[in-house]
Amino acid sequence: MTAIVILALVALFIGLRLYAVLGERTGHEQPIVKPAETEVRLEPRPAVTPSIQQVPTLDPAGMAYLPTAGPGVRAILAADSSFDVARFLDGAKAAYRLVLESFWTGDLDTIRTHVDGHIYDTFAGAVEDRTAQGLKLDNRLVAIEQAVIAEAELKKSVAEIMVRFEADIAAVTRNAEGAVVAGSLSDAVQTRDRWTFRRDLASKDPNWMLIETDEEE
16 A cells, blocks of 8 residues: 555656646647748849748748739749749848838949839939938838738739738938937838839749838828
8 A cells, every 4th residue: 555655646747747847738839930041132233132932931920922912923923933932931021121221321232133224213312412411320120010002914924922020120311520410219100012023933043023112100
């Protein structure tokens, strides 16, 4: 009888130790996410910069595209077996950061071959205007909270995808002396943008070109 009691106590002790180590499951545990290989490539010529053909990453809600974009996405997948929605979104976020930071610093050569002509001209004009006023932007992209495909379509071999971004940006404008004339780096503002990318699936060039930028109200 004593041996049985001792064995019962040992079993209880082991059970308590397992509970302490593993914890109680409540149904609210975070899912385990396997790390993915990151290789972002949007190659300016001749320099190498991020592209929209790389690592799978979904937005926080786990949604890659809106239901209304589904038919267009499926048409693109059917036309190009190498297309991957999650990798596209990861590259789109890399492009979003690259283009914004290039515009803020005024270094537009980095993105010249990756944006449509009218986009480049608009950015260049804005950079010239602020330079003429002796102003500089000291902005920071704090975080991209969400990137989701809002629209997608395929016209013959040309694919167009609109991505809706939600991001936190700290914006500061400084004068020629470096003094802050607007904004604050300690107070990020949430922004919502819709950027449209285009690619001819028949082309051997894997890069997508930014053809339109819109800011949501």
